[in-house]
Amino acid sequence: MDYELIEARGTIIDQFMVLYHQILSSQKKFLINHGVTDITVQDVHILETISLSNKPTVSSLANVTSVTRGKITKGTMSVELKKLEKLGYIEREKSKQDRRVSYFALTPKGEAVMEIHDEFHEALNDKVAKYTSEVDTEVLIKSLDALIGSLDKIK
Amino acid sequence: MDYELIEARGTIIDQFMVLYHQILSSQKKFLINHGVTDITVQDVHILETISLSNKPTVSSLANVTSVTRGKITKGTMSVELKKLEKLGYIEREKSKQDRRVSYFALTPKGEAVMEIHDEFHEALNDKVAKYTSEVDTEVLIKSLDALIGSLDKIK
DNA sequence: AATAAAATGTTTGACAATCAAACAATTATT
DNA sequence: AATAATTGTTTGATTGTCAAACATTTTATT
Numbered sequence: 001m002d003y004e005l006i007e008a009r010g011t012i013i014d015q016f017m018v019l020y021h022q023i024l025s026s027q028k029k030f031l032i033n034h035g036v037t038d039i040t041v042q043d044v045h046i047l048e049t050i051s052l053s054n055k056p057t058v059s060s061l062a063n064v065t066s067v068t069r070g071k072i073t074k075g076t077m078s079v080e081l082k083k084l085e086k087l088g089y090i091e092r093e094k095s096k097q098d099r100r101v102s103y104f105a106l107t108p109k110g111e112a113v114m115e116i117h118d119e120f121h122e123a124l125n126d127k128v129a130k131y132t133s134e135v136d137t138e139v140l141i142k143s144l145d146a147l148i149g150s151l152d153k154i155k
Numbered sequence: 156m157d158y159e160l161i162e163a164r165g166t167i168i169d170q171f172m173v174l175y176h177q178i179l180s181s182q183k184k185f186l187i188n189h190g191v192t193d194i195t196v197q198d199v200h201i202l203e204t205i206s207l208s209n210k211p212t213v214s215s216l217a218n219v220t221s222v223t224r225g226k227i228t229k230g231t232m233s234v235e236l237k238k239l240e241k242l243g244y245i246e247r248e249k250s251k252q253d254r255r256v257s258y259f260a261l262t263p264k265g266e267a268v269m270e271i272h273d274e275f276h277e278a279l280n281d282k283v284a285k286y287t288s289e290v291d292t293e294v295l296i297k298s299l300d301a302l303i304g305s306l307d308k309i310k
Numbered sequence: 311a312a313t314a315a316a317a318t319g320t321t322t323g324a325c326a327a328t329c330a331a332a333c334a335a336t337t338a339t340t
Numbered sequence: 341a342a343t344a345a346t347t348g349t350t351t352g353a354t355t356g357t358c359a360a361a362c363a364t365t366t367t368a369t370t
């Protein structure tokens with residue numbers, strides 16, 4: 001059976017990879033089950049970033065999103081934001097101070113998607129809580145945090 | 156600063172996402188630093204799967220790779236394998252029993268890439284060991300394992 | 311045996327994501 | 341004022357991917 005092949009390695013890193021794609025696939029289904037069919041999980045993540053940011057711009061969104069999604073150019077972000085605006089999930093407001101930039105915000109339609117997204121997040125965190133004790137979770141968060149900062153030292 | 160925005164959430168799930176992309180980006184740099192420039196991290200992962208599999212075929216590789224990378228069709232895998240063959244990283248041998256299938260194996264050039272990949276894996280595991288105690292690692296693996304199986308129950 | 315069904319792999323056409331570079335508009339620096 | 345830097349948009353090319361059509365071969369059914 002194929003699964004054995006994965007287990008044979010058994011390192012945390014491999015499990016991360018599997019878990020990552022499972023979360024993504026699970027989230028995809030969740031969104032579709034809740035009627036969100038015209039945008040992707042990654043689009044939802046942009047909505048999330050907008051909702052958590054203070055006066056987000058094209059560039060700031062490209063930078064922040066890079067952290068959780070891998071490098072993204074401002075050109076790509078510009079295109080994605082235009083799409084999300086056209087679909088009615090976000091709106092832009094021109095800055096008064098700097099006439100080159102616009103600030104983005106969620107529309108009610110965008111907020112609705114965020115609620116669905118938060119539901120998923122809660123369900124996921126419940127799973128984590130169920131399969132990891134509170135103490136372990138604490139330890140885990142600290143470990144990951146330290147790990148995250150140390151990766152760029154690998155040469 | 157942007158990083159605060161990520162930390163504000165502070166859930167394990169968010170850290171997974173960040174960590175995942177950091178590992179990917181770190182691995183990418185590592186490969187380039189070691190002279191592997193004509194194939195991607197995902198290609199290397201296919202090489203890894205081939206090296207760990209017993210008589211891998213197009214279909215079996217498509218299935219196994221789906222677990223760690225998300226759904227992949229056999230058509231896509233067929234194209235990717237053709238590319239890796241043309242670049243000299245793998246070779247195929249026709250099956251005697253079933254004349255539709257071929258089995259894939261690494262060439263010496265492919266093995267060399269795997270050694271580089273293993274080096275990265277070791278460096279990564281060293282980091283994990285450094286920032287996570289042995290007991291915690293044990294706990295962690297078990298938690299993740301349980302978590303992985305439970306995700307498709309989210310509706 | 312003959313025929314139908316299933317499995318394996320390849321190819322193809324279309325589509326979506328992305329980048330890098332060119333560009334325009336605006337702001338900052340000298 | 342003149343030049344440089346920043347911000348955002350657009351564009352053309354590239355890449356990754358899928359779904360479907362297809363050919364070949366094997367397995368099942370009649």
